[in-house]
Amino acid sequence: MSLNVKESVTALALLALAVGAWFGAVTFAAEARVFPRLVAGVMAALALIMLGRSVFMATDAGERRFFKHFPTFLLCLGLILGYVYTTSLLGYFTASAIFVPAFALLLGLKRPVVIAASTLGFLVVTHLVFVEAFDRPLPVEFFLRQ
Amino acid sequence: MEDIVTPLWHALFAVLSWQGVFAMAFATLCGVVIGALPGLSATIGIAVLIPLTFGMDPLIALGMMAGIYNGSMYGGAIPAVLLRIPGTPSAIVTTFDGFPMSQQGKSGAALRIACMSSAIGGMVSAIALMTLAPPLSLVTLAFGPPEYFWVAVFGLASVSVLLGRDPLKGALSATFGLLVGTIGTDVVTGHERYTFNILELTSGLHIVVVLVGLYAMPRVLIMAEDRVREGVAAAALKFSGAKLGYSAVGRFWKTWTRSSIVGIIVGILPGAGGNIAAFIAYNEAKRASKDPDSYGKGNPDGVAAAECANNADNAAAMIPALTLGVPGNSIAALILGGLLVHGLQPGPALFRENADIVYGFMIQMFLTSVMVFLFGGLVASRIFAQALRLPQVMLAPMIVGLMIVGVYSVNNSMFDLYVMMIFGVVGYVMEKMDFPLAPAVLGLILGNMAEINLRLALLISRGDVGELFTRPVSQIIIALVVLVLIYPIYTSWRGRRNAPTSAPIED
Numbered sequence: 001m002s003l004n005v006k007e008s009v010t011a012l013a014l015l016a017l018a019v020g021a022w023f024g025a026v027t028f029a030a031e032a033r034v035f036p037r038l039v040a041g042v043m044a045a046l047a048l049i050m051l052g053r054s055v056f057m058a059t060d061a062g063e064r065r066f067f068k069h070f071p072t073f074l075l076c077l078g079l080i081l082g083y084v085y086t087t088s089l090l091g092y093f094t095a096s097a098i099f100v101p102a103f104a105l106l107l108g109l110k111r112p113v114v115i116a117a118s119t120l121g122f123l124v125v126t127h128l129v130f131v132e133a134f135d136r137p138l139p140v141e142f143f144l145r146q
Numbered sequence: 147m148e149d150i151v152t153p154l155w156h157a158l159f160a161v162l163s164w165q166g167v168f169a170m171a172f173a174t175l176c177g178v179v180i181g182a183l184p185g186l187s188a189t190i191g192i193a194v195l196i197p198l199t200f201g202m203d204p205l206i207a208l209g210m211m212a213g214i215y216n217g218s219m220y221g222g223a224i225p226a227v228l229l230r231i232p233g234t235p236s237a238i239v240t241t242f243d244g245f246p247m248s249q250q251g252k253s254g255a256a257l258r259i260a261c262m263s264s265a266i267g268g269m270v271s272a273i274a275l276m277t278l279a280p281p282l283s284l285v286t287l288a289f290g291p292p293e294y295f296w297v298a299v300f301g302l303a304s305v306s307v308l309l310g311r312d313p314l315k316g317a318l319s320a321t322f323g324l325l326v327g328t329i330g331t332d333v334v335t336g337h338e339r340y341t342f343n344i345l346e347l348t349s350g351l352h353i354v355v356v357l358v359g360l361y362a363m364p365r366v367l368i369m370a371e372d373r374v375r376e377g378v379a380a381a382a383l384k385f386s387g388a389k390l391g392y393s394a395v396g397r398f399w400k401t402w403t404r405s406s407i408v409g410i411i412v413g414i415l416p417g418a419g420g421n422i423a424a425f426i427a428y429n430e431a432k433r434a435s436k437d438p439d440s441y442g443k444g445n446p447d448g449v450a451a452a453e454c455a456n457n458a459d460n461a462a463a464m465i466p467a468l469t470l471g472v473p474g475n476s477i478a479a480l481i482l483g484g485l486l487v488h489g490l491q492p493g494p495a496l497f498r499e500n501a502d503i504v505y506g507f508m509i510q511m512f513l514t515s516v517m518v519f520l521f522g523g524l525v526a527s528r529i530f531a532q533a534l535r536l537p538q539v540m541l542a543p544m545i546v547g548l549m550i551v552g553v554y555s556v557n558n559s560m561f562d563l564y565v566m567m568i569f570g571v572v573g574y575v576m577e578k579m580d581f582p583l584a585p586a587v588l589g590l591i592l593g594n595m596a597e598i599n600l601r602l603a604l605l606i607s608r609g610d611v612g613e614l615f616t617r618p619v620s621q622i623i624i625a626l627v628v629l630v631l632i633y634p635i636y637t638s639w640r641g642r643r644n645a646p647t648s649a650p651i652e653d
Contacts, residue, residue: 010579014318021325021340028339032332035597036325036339043321050314066578068371076370077571080363080546084563087550096547103543109375114540122544126551134198136555 006066007054011047018044072107079103091141093123150280153497157505161513166209170510173210174517177217182225182534183541187234188218190365190545192480193357196487197552204488205506211481212510213517216268219420219457220518223260224531227253227449236420236456239428243441243448250444261522263402263450267457268515270406271413275461275468276508278414283469283494291602292614296623298596301472304416304630305479306585313634315581323589324596326351334601346561353483353590355553355562356569360586362549363570364577366542374538398450401431405451409458413474414465420456420475427455457518461511468492468504471595476584483591 021040025033067073083099090098100119109115130136160166173195180191191214199207222234227244240260247256289297302324306316329340330350341347405427412423431451432441441448463474464481471492473479482492490496496504553566576583600614607613614620 006579010575014322017322017325024340028332029335029337031601032335032337032339035593035600036328039321039324039328039593043318043325046314046318046321050318053314068368069373072371072373073367076367076542077567079543080366080567080570083546084550084560084567087554087563088560092550092554100543100547103370103546104537104540107370107373107375107539107542109537109539111537114537118536118540118544122547126547130198130551130555135201136198136551137558138551138554139560 004054008051011051011054015044015047015051018047075106076103079106087139089142091144092138093127094141094143095139096123096126150276153280153501153505154276154509157502157509160205160502161209161506161509165203166206166510167513169206170209170213170514171517171521173213174217174514175213175521177214177219178221178224178518178522180214181218181221181223181233181237182531183221183233183536186218186365186545187222188215188477189480190362191218192477192484193354193361194545194548194552196357196480196484197354197556199484200487200555204485204490204500204503205510207484207488208481208503208507209510209514211484212507213514215460215477215481216264216457216511216514216518217521219268219460220261220264220453220522222456223264223449223453224257225534227256227260228531229534234420236424236459237452238421239424239452239456240449242428242452243443243445244452246442246444247446247449252444255446256449257522259398259446259449260453261519263398263405263453264457264522265515265519266402267406267409267454268460268518269512270402271410271458271461272508272512272515274410275464275511276505279465279468279504279508280497282465283497286469286494288619290617291599291606292617292620293623294599295596295603295614296620296627297470297472298592298599300623300627300630301416301466301470301592302585302588302596303627304472305588306582307630307634308416312580315579316585319576319581319583320585320589323586323591324593325589326356326586327590327593328597333598346559351565351590352556352562354487354556355566356590357480357483357587358549358553359566359569360573360576360583362545363566364574366545366549367570367574368577369538369542369545372538376537398447400434401447401450402454404430404434405454406458409455410462412455413459413462416466416472416474420459423455423459424452427451457515461508464507464511468496468507469494471592473588473591476587479584479587479591483587486591 018040022037022044025036025040028036079099079102083095086095086098089095097119100122101115104115104118131138177188177191180186181188192211195210195214199210218234219236222232222237223240223244225231225233226237226240227248230241230245232238232241244256244260247253302320303317306320307313327350329347331338331341331348338348408427408430409420409423412426413420428441428448428451431447432438435441435445435447437445459475460477463478465474467473467478467482469492471482473482485492485496490500490503549566550563553562554560556562573583576586603614604611615624
């Protein structure tokens with residue numbers, strides 16, 4: 001996909017967002033809708049300029065890949081989503097103990113000692129810094145729940 | 147002058163508590179490591195750090211931010227010198243002469259120069275912050291709601307237009323941030339805006355959640371896509387030619403003076419960052435040199451100019467942030483977010499009501515620069531350089547782990563983690579489409595200020611829009627806004643006029 005097409009798609013998406021924000025403000029009180037509509041109006045105008053520029057002016061003749069490696073992007077996103085979900089199910093440290101090595105392994109790192117040592121080091125340091133030192137509340141481990 | 151010295155003296159005692167000194171030292175060390183790792187930067191470090199500072203004394207929290215800020219700016223020089231990989235965008239210019247020095251067996255000397263220059267630049271910049279910010283904050287006493295509205299517009303316009311390659315995309319990024327900032331309950335009428343009946347959205351999106359998503363997550367996704375499975379080999383991290391004594395002060399003082407001034411001026415201008423300061427200072431050093439041809443081939447002055455200027459930008463970028471609420475660069479925008487998180491509002495009231503904190507922060511910017519000098523020696527640089535041995539596919543999940551700790555601890559909410567992911571994907575798309583992220587963050591920060599002051603101004607003038615344009619100070623700020631907006635049109639016109647008609651179109 002050429003840069004011009006990508007820019008056109010982005011401009012259309014931003015235009016849709018601006019139009020949605022404009023009409024989404026219909027139900028707001030008169031005073032509360034002034035600023036969002038002002039911003040949406042400016043955004044729509046800018047998106048239209050971007051659309052016009054991408055359609056009528058050649059910004060880039062060549063192809064530029066959006067994703068460097070789409071399957072890896074999807075895998076990474078899926079893993080992070082899974083990590084967030086399992087954090088609520090299993091607790092932060094249990095989920096991290098699964099996620100950190102799984103991520104490295106699935107992305108092709110084949111050095112078990114490095115993976116194990118790094119994961120252990122990460123868990124120990126995060127526990128010491130965030131739980132012991134800063135007393136940050138984290139999702140409780142499933143085996144510690146009452 | 148006495149008005150500045152007295153509060154600084156009082157703040158000094160607050161800063162020098164053992165917890166405060168420990169926090170600064172720890173954060174400076176962390177900053178050097180963050181800066182040394184390509185792909186990570188002070189922006190990500192501070193974005194992840196802010197939520198961890200909730201509940202802390204604001205002065206300790208700000209000391210940590212100052213440490214990461216100054217530390218990472220030096221840390222970026224380590225891979226720049228050893229591997230010709232700039233650890234941070236500001237270290238690009240350091241590679242010009244740092245890496246050739248390394249190839250000539252003088253990597254140790256290059257890092258010593260980088261360390262000393264970073265520290266000097268940071269210290270001079272902190273002194274500029276201490277002397278310029280308090281009187282400038284008094285100017286804002288003459289400001290009413292219309293002026294504050296225009297200041298917000300000026301901040302947004304300058305960051306949108308001057309940051310990034312495309313002013314149109316910068317402006318769109320800012321409007322996106324402004325729109326996101328309107329989500330939640332309207333503070334005046336109590337009406338919910340764009341909440342879609344989702345309870346968690348009624349209090350709006352927390353700035354930290356959006357910041358971590360926009361800044362940290364795209365880096366993780368890009369690091370994963372790069373799939374770099376090998377760290378840097380130990381042999382590549384060996385230092386040599388480290389002899390550099392106090393004689394350096396005599397040798398580099400002219401370069402340091404020139405570069406510090408450049409860094410401070412660039413830092414104060416909203417939109418311009420440390421990389422621009424480093425480029426200008428490097429060119430100035432080359433122009434002033436008796437042997438300009440040696441630049442780019444391992445001239446130590448080139449390293450000194452670049453590192454001094456990019457650190458001199460640091461504290462200076464906080465001058466408009468602390469006085470007007472308009473940050474000079476994206477890191478200053480994050481620190482401004484950190485101030486707001488701790489309930490501190492920029493402007494003259496900050497200097498009057500929270501003198502210990504604001505003056506303390508200025509001292510911390512100075513002290514953390516001194517710490518860069520103390521900790522950034524060769525032994526420490528050797529240790530920090532080892533962080534480069536960790537493969538990026540191992541580093542990426544650890545960053546995600548830290549993001550989750552940070553974002554979860556904002557509201558103890560899983561919902562925030564999903565919001566962070568959404569903004570992460572948005573940030574990724576923005577990066578890939580060359581939309582600068584800083585205007586979006588600034589839109590989020592300044593949106594509230596702009597809206598409240600616009601509504602106040604209209605309320606006071608009973609709906610007369612003309613009131614926004616007739617006051618003299620407003621007119622000056624409007625003129626500045628127009629100037630900033632015209633600037634890219636002028637440069638584009640000049641570029642086209644100067645370009646040869648037969649020149650090929652460059653990618």
